[in-house]
Amino acid sequence: MKRTLPAVEGGEPVRESALPFALPTIGEKEIAEVVETLKSGWLTVGPRTKRFEEMVAGYIGVMGAAALSSCTAGLHLGMIVLGVGEGDEVILPALNFIAGPNCAIHLGATPVLVDVDPETLSVTPEILAAAITERTKLVVPVHFGGRPIDIDGIMEVARSRGVAVLGDAAHAMGADYGERRVGSVADATSFSFYVTKGITTGEGGILTSPNADLAHRVGVLSLHGMSSGAWNRYSERGSWFYEVHEPGYKYNMSDLEAAIGIHQMEKVDEFRERREKIARVFDNGLRTEEAIRVPPWCDSNSHAWHLYPIRLRPDLLKIDRDAFVRSLGDEGIGASVHFIPIHYHGYYSKRLDYGRGSFPVTEAFFQQAVSLPIYPSMSDDDANDVVEAVRKLIDYYRK
Numbered sequence: 001m002k003r004t005l006p007a008v009e010g011g012e013p014v015r016e017s018a019l020p021f022a023l024p025t026i027g028e029k030e031i032a033e034v035v036e037t038l039k040s041g042w043l044t045v046g047p048r049t050k051r052f053e054e055m056v057a058g059y060i061g062v063m064g065a066a067a068l069s070s071c072t073a074g075l076h077l078g079m080i081v082l083g084v085g086e087g088d089e090v091i092l093p094a095l096n097f098i099a100g101p102n103c104a105i106h107l108g109a110t111p112v113l114v115d116v117d118p119e120t121l122s123v124t125p126e127i128l129a130a131a132i133t134e135r136t137k138l139v140v141p142v143h144f145g146g147r148p149i150d151i152d153g154i155m156e157v158a159r160s161r162g163v164a165v166l167g168d169a170a171h172a173m174g175a176d177y178g179e180r181r182v183g184s185v186a187d188a189t190s191f192s193f194y195v196t197k198g199i200t201t202g203e204g205g206i207l208t209s210p211n212a213d214l215a216h217r218v219g220v221l222s223l224h225g226m227s228s229g230a231w232n233r234y235s236e237r238g239s240w241f242y243e244v245h246e247p248g249y250k251y252n253m254s255d256l257e258a259a260i261g262i263h264q265m266e267k268v269d270e271f272r273e274r275r276e277k278i279a280r281v282f283d284n285g286l287r288t289e290e291a292i293r294v295p296p297w298c299d300s301n302s303h304a305w306h307l308y309p310i311r312l313r314p315d316l317l318k319i320d321r322d323a324f325v326r327s328l329g330d331e332g333i334g335a336s337v338h339f340i341p342i343h344y345h346g347y348y349s350k351r352l353d354y355g356r357g358s359f360p361v362t363e364a365f366f367q368q369a370v371s372l373p374i375y376p377s378m379s380d381d382d383a384n385d386v387v388e389a390v391r392k393l394i395d396y397y398r399k
């Protein structure tokens with residue numbers, strides 16, 4: 001077997017110009033709409049935010065949507081409206097971004113961490129059923145990498161035990177469960193429009209719910225809890241009047257962000273299809289490599305393919321994950337790791353009682369996982385370069 005010298009060992013890199021791990025895909029329409037918004041004089045929450053909310057609600061197929069400053073804001077407000085408070089337990093996967101667990105802590109609740117299924121890397125109905133106690137108020141399953149989860153099974157277990165479901169769909173805009181979109185089934189679902197996510201508003205998020213009243217309450221809480229009751233429009237008092245029935249937060253989206261989002265939403269399916277095509281190139285190029293595992297394909301539902309994490313097999317490779325990520329960088333391929341298990345973070349290792357080894361699937365995945373770049377503006381050549389670089393490193397470092 002021919003072993004080409006990796007760049008990290010002094011060989012020629014696969015690419016001369018580096019391929020970043022993530023890039024937003026911003027078109028002329030987004031730029032023109034932002035300029036229009038600036039010229040309009042209305043920069044904060046207003047007509048464009050409303051239009052964006054309606055677009056997302058229509059796409060997801062729900063009556064309720066509240067555009068917010070981030071997905072984290074949606075997780076925080078979602079927990080509040082689903083009744084999480086002092087002393088409650090909130091079940092979350094250990095393979096997770098820190099946003100969900102932090103929100104539970106802010107509300108005085110206890111994050112109860114669970115391991116994930118090795119195939120989907122998400123919470124299953126069985127995992128949930130085993131973790132529920134009489135103090136459980138809520139479960140926050142993560143659609144890891146944009147892969148749809150068994151939402152019907154999770155809803156059934158949760159409903160039968162009086163537990164609410166708040167989906168963390170930060171990765172999953174555009175994913176579906178067959179006929180229904182992710183975001184239309186759980187009690188509430190929070191999406192992210194952070195710059196690396198499926199579609200972006202720079203910073204932003206949205207909470208969707210089949211329950212319009214719940215989403216409305218989230219909208220009110222996102223603006224200090226200010227509500228100008230419907231009666232007010234017909235009153236003598238005029239538009240300056242508002243009432244506060246519960247203390248809210250400042251978590252609203254602005255029209256400047258929505259200006260970007262409106263045109264990103266127009267391309268949500270196109271973007272997802274492009275990422276799926278790139279995933280197909282990776283799958284075809286890497287599936288037969290014994291020394292790594294590629295993410296399992298997902299046939300029945302559409303996968304948002306926000307992440308494409310390969311897993312290195314330490315028994316077959318002389319290189320560990322950190323060195324592999326560095327070596328890919330030297331080949332001109334940006335890569336990343338998702339996620340550092342929640343209980344490895346300093347605060348959580350002290351606050352919660354989980355030692356190393358508590359979540360074997362999560363922890364093994366963390367040791368082995370390398371997220372490859374996957375975004376709509378990547379060309380087929382870019383995708384082929386990624387395959388070539390991964391194969392080159394595997395060939396050179398094979399045991």
Ligand SMILES: *Cc1c(COP(=O)(O)O)cnc(C)c1O
Pocket residue numbers: 069070071072073096097099100142168170171191192193194204205
């Ligand atoms: C990115 C991310 C979030 C947070 O999204 P923001 O919009 O930045 O608040 C939450 N959960 C997961 C799983 C994420 O990857």
